[in-house]
Amino acid sequence: MILDSIGDWTRKYYSENITPELDGKEVTLFGWVQEIRDLGGIRFIILQDREGTIQVTIPRKKVSPEVLSKSEALQKRYSIGVKGIIKKTIMTPRGVEVIPNQIKILGGATAQLPIDITGNTPANIDVRLDSRALDLCIEPNTTIFKIQHHALEAIRSFLFERGFLEVHTPRIIASASEGGSALFNVDYFGRKAFLAQSPQLYKEQLVMSLEKVFEVGPFFRAEESHTRRHLSEFVSIDIEQAFADAKVVMHLLEQLMQHTCKIVKETCAKELATLNHEIVVPNLPFKRLTYDEVLNDLKEEGITLPWGDDIPTQAFRTLGRIHPYFYYITEWPTESKVFYIKPRTDKPEICEGFDLMWGWMELVSGGTRIAKKELLVKRLRENGLNQESFKYHLEAFDYGMPPHAGWAIGLERLTMMLTGRKNIREVTLYPRDRFRLTP
Amino acid sequence: MILDSIGDWTRKYYSENITPELDGKEVTLFGWVQEIRDLGGIRFIILQDREGTIQVTIPRKKVSPEVLSKSEALQKRYSIGVKGIIKKTIMTPRGVEVIPNQIKILGGATAQLPIDITGNTPANIDVRLDSRALDLCIEPNTTIFKIQHHALEAIRSFLFERGFLEVHTPRIIASASEGGSALFNVDYFGRKAFLAQSPQLYKEQLVMSLEKVFEVGPFFRAEESHTRRHLSEFVSIDIEQAFADAKVVMHLLEQLMQHTCKIVKETCAKELATLNHEIVVPNLPFKRLTYDEVLNDLKEEGITLPWGDDIPTQAFRTLGRIHPYFYYITEWPTESKVFYIKPRTDKPEICEGFDLMWGWMELVSGGTRIAKKELLVKRLRENGLNQESFKYHLEAFDYGMPPHAGWAIGLERLTMMLTGRKNIREVTLYPRDRFRLTP
Numbered sequence: 001m002i003l004d005s006i007g008d009w010t011r012k013y014y015s016e017n018i019t020p021e022l023d024g025k026e027v028t029l030f031g032w033v034q035e036i037r038d039l040g041g042i043r044f045i046i047l048q049d050r051e052g053t054i055q056v057t058i059p060r061k062k063v064s065p066e067v068l069s070k071s072e073a074l075q076k077r078y079s080i081g082v083k084g085i086i087k088k089t090i091m092t093p094r095g096v097e098v099i100p101n102q103i104k105i106l107g108g109a110t111a112q113l114p115i116d117i118t119g120n121t122p123a124n125i126d127v128r129l130d131s132r133a134l135d136l137c138i139e140p141n142t143t144i145f146k147i148q149h150h151a152l153e154a155i156r157s158f159l160f161e162r163g164f165l166e167v168h169t170p171r172i173i174a175s176a177s178e179g180g181s182a183l184f185n186v187d188y189f190g191r192k193a194f195l196a197q198s199p200q201l202y203k204e205q206l207v208m209s210l211e212k213v214f215e216v217g218p219f220f221r222a223e224e225s226h227t228r229r230h231l232s233e234f235v236s237i238d239i240e241q242a243f244a245d246a247k248v249v250m251h252l253l254e255q256l257m258q259h260t261c262k263i264v265k266e267t268c269a270k271e272l273a274t275l276n277h278e279i280v281v282p283n284l285p286f287k288r289l290t291y292d293e294v295l296n297d298l299k300e301e302g303i304t305l306p307w308g309d310d311i312p313t314q315a316f317r318t319l320g321r322i323h324p325y326f327y328y329i330t331e332w333p334t335e336s337k338v339f340y341i342k343p344r345t346d347k348p349e350i351c352e353g354f355d356l357m358w359g360w361m362e363l364v365s366g367g368t369r370i371a372k373k374e375l376l377v378k379r380l381r382e383n384g385l386n387q388e389s390f391k392y393h394l395e396a397f398d399y400g401m402p403p404h405a406g407w408a409i410g411l412e413r414l415t416m417m418l419t420g421r422k423n424i425r426e427v428t429l430y431p432r433d434r435f436r437l438t439p
Numbered sequence: 440m441i442l443d444s445i446g447d448w449t450r451k452y453y454s455e456n457i458t459p460e461l462d463g464k465e466v467t468l469f470g471w472v473q474e475i476r477d478l479g480g481i482r483f484i485i486l487q488d489r490e491g492t493i494q495v496t497i498p499r500k501k502v503s504p505e506v507l508s509k510s511e512a513l514q515k516r517y518s519i520g521v522k523g524i525i526k527k528t529i530m531t532p533r534g535v536e537v538i539p540n541q542i543k544i545l546g547g548a549t550a551q552l553p554i555d556i557t558g559n560t561p562a563n564i565d566v567r568l569d570s571r572a573l574d575l576c577i578e579p580n581t582t583i584f585k586i587q588h589h590a591l592e593a594i595r596s597f598l599f600e601r602g603f604l605e606v607h608t609p610r611i612i613a614s615a616s617e618g619g620s621a622l623f624n625v626d627y628f629g630r631k632a633f634l635a636q637s638p639q640l641y642k643e644q645l646v647m648s649l650e651k652v653f654e655v656g657p658f659f660r661a662e663e664s665h666t667r668r669h670l671s672e673f674v675s676i677d678i679e680q681a682f683a684d685a686k687v688v689m690h691l692l693e694q695l696m697q698h699t700c701k702i703v704k705e706t707c708a709k710e711l712a713t714l715n716h717e718i719v720v721p722n723l724p725f726k727r728l729t730y731d732e733v734l735n736d737l738k739e740e741g742i743t744l745p746w747g748d749d750i751p752t753q754a755f756r757t758l759g760r761i762h763p764y765f766y767y768i769t770e771w772p773t774e775s776k777v778f779y780i781k782p783r784t785d786k787p788e789i790c791e792g793f794d795l796m797w798g799w800m801e802l803v804s805g806g807t808r809i810a811k812k813e814l815l816v817k818r819l820r821e822n823g824l825n826q827e828s829f830k831y832h833l834e835a836f837d838y839g840m841p842p843h844a845g846w847a848i849g850l851e852r853l854t855m856m857l858t859g860r861k862n863i864r865e866v867t868l869y870p871r872d873r874f875r876l877t878p
């Protein structure tokens with residue numbers, strides 16, 4: 001098939017911008033053939049672009065032979081350019097159609113498509129991921145990532161305005177620094193290295209100079225679990241702030257969550273309607289439950305947990321039924337949190353770590369960090385971690401580590417919250433998990 | 440040492456905000472002890488924070504015994520809080536000082552610091568990287584990353600305004616997809632996988648749904664070369680656009696470069712002064728040299744290159760002397776560019792790839808991509824690449840691949856340009872290269 005070239009054609013309007021008010025205007029459109037209907041005397045082509053669809057109507061007798069033959073060569077998912085006249089009509093849902101003066105065929109497609117691009121017959125997630133590039137053309141799927149984009153933009157501008165500097169810390173690290181969940185191994189020019197599971201140690205070091213930092217980017221966790229709430233590669237939104245404690249960053253975080261819900265609700269009204277999902281902008285401050293209160297709530301539901309344990313998923317599901325929206329869990333047992341979380345001075349068995357929950361889902365985890373080297377060394381030892389592999393990090397504490405605190409948001413979980421999706425693989429362009437690496 | 444707690448102290452002003460006009464006002468400052476001078480009757484403490492320094496003056500006879508004893512306990516790099524009165528004075532360069540009513544010691548530091556934090560006796564880059572957390576406290580070093588932050592903010596808002604959606608593509612990939620430079624191996628749950636060297640294939644697939652996408656993030660290149668212009672882990676700013684060709688994205692790129700230079704010059708005047716670097720906002724359009732013109736320029740300088748070869752570093756250095764600022768190199772031989780760059784229809788030995796140069800330095804590389812599956816398969820074969828490992832990517836071309844084009848900016852090189860630094864390791868928080876992995 002000979003393809004046309006774009007030439008000097010440029011696009012001013014997406015499909016959604018074509019309204020009856022523009023009746024009689026000439027317009028240039030780019031997009032893909034979503035559907036073709038032929039009523040003998042008239043051909044209808046539904047042109048799809050990123051922002052929606054528009055009907056291109058071809059009255060056989062009225063259009064040029066060239067337009068007609070082009071229109072007859074079209075198949076689903078061909079990429080096309082259409083130059084034509086906008087016409088007000090009562091025959092289409094949106095009250096408007098385009099009568100083409102010229103059609104360009106810019107790209108072809110195979111006759112057989114593995115999934116229904118109108119989305120009318122939904123496929124299961126694995127079939128969808130097998131043809132992800134096509135799957136993402138289905139409007140609700142595109143929509144998820146538009147919302148994610150706007151959420152991230154809202155978060156960045158919020159942090160910018162408050163003087164946070166965006167940083168880029170290493171992903172290839174020399175030693176299994178953080179302990180906790182498993183790390184992926186990398187062959188680094190013949191040396192054994194690892195993929196970072198968070199920017200934690202680096203962002204802590206950076207508060208010594210940049211004071212308020214954040215990073216948004218991929219991190220890695222070689223989780224053995226088969227849960228579908230986790231990814232082995234995920235995007236984390238991390239902040240760290242000097243001269244601050246948990247109280248300060250919790251206040252910042254709840255403001256950020258309110259701001260993000262508000263902006264997304266305003267900016268993405270169309271997208272949220274497509275997903276049939278409503279965002280309720282939360283009131284502040286968020287509910288704060290202590291770990292002990294959570295244990296009591298669970299006991300009343302018949303789930304008894306020994307003090308000091310982390311809270312298992314099933315218990316979180318129950319908790320989510322009691323507390324369906326945003327709430328903090330505070331005053332965690334020190335032993336249940338990672339080594340760098342500061343134990344309370346007055347009550348060392350309790351720490352200054354916190355989680356921000358959304359129903360059953362842990363959205364954010366953070367806390368005051370240990371700023372004193374001796375205490376950090378002690379906690380490393382208590383966690384059975386090798387002090388040698390923290391040598392470089394511990395040195396930084398000799399150079400003026402200030403009191404500091406921070407948190408980390410999982411972008412995918414945030415997106416689940418904002419889009420109402422239940423499967424984390426749906427809100428990830430190309431999910432990486434135990435089940436699937438390819439493509 | 441017993442540390443004070445921050446308590447309810449909050450900071451409204453950084454050191455730079457303390458001006459003579461605020462004479463008599465009370466202020467709360469947080470920061471680090473940069474220098475201590477004792478003139479018997481008076482102690483001077485230079486307090487450093489992210490935005491600069493301010494003199495804290497302690498007249499022994501006039502301050503409380505508690506303030507005096509605190510001030511005597513201080514050492515370089517202690518983190519402190521100071522509550523005091525702003526006083527206009529002719530005795531300091533900035534015409535202002537702070538007389539403390541209260542001093543809090545918030546964090547300690549070792550007596551021996553490996554590098555001079557005033558920056559008066561500069562250390563070499565390897566010594567600096569050995570104590571990077573401290574090295575970054577030296578003002579010019581902090582400054583580099585403030586400029587990088589503002590540059591990236593300028594780039595994002597520029598792309599947002601033009602309808603680009605930010606995406607997150609995988610870093611752990613199943614097959615050595617791109618060919619070209621070497622990839623790092625990852626052990627993925629017992630399977631062999633690789634670290635992505637670019638989002639190229641994914642961002643091309645995404646133009647089928649999101650049309651205009653960009654990504655900013657770390658990518659990986661297991662370069663054997665010992666050059667100090669390359670990093671094995673670097674940050675790339677990638678865009679890809681549907682229904683566009685090289686012409687379109689080159690126009691976008693030069694506008695972006697002009698915009699970024701303009702914003703950084705305006706926003707970071709103080710930082711650029713610290714670095715003693717001037718940014719010249721370029722005029723548009725940028726100079727466009729064809730590959731053949733470059734070969735002629737080089738020939739006149741006594742460097743003769745066979746047509747079709749890539750241009751070696753040494754030749755680029757010469758070229759940079761002739762063309763010291765921004766210029767494009769176009770009409771590259773198809774064989775000298777990567778497989779997915781589109782050969783010209785009229786002249787297949789020439790391709791639609793381009794580079795944006797800044798003197799001797801390649802800043803950006805891009806071009807029109809091949810959108811036709813058969814041609815892509817042909818180019819893969821000609822490049823000796825295994826079609827099987829591109830199976831999934833090639834499938835996407837069956838589902839409606841539109842004409843598209845894009846480019847990739849190296850953030851570190853962009854930062855070198857904007858800050859006037861010559862060593863890429865200086866403009867990277869924790870450089871990853873052949874020479875250094877730790878920390």
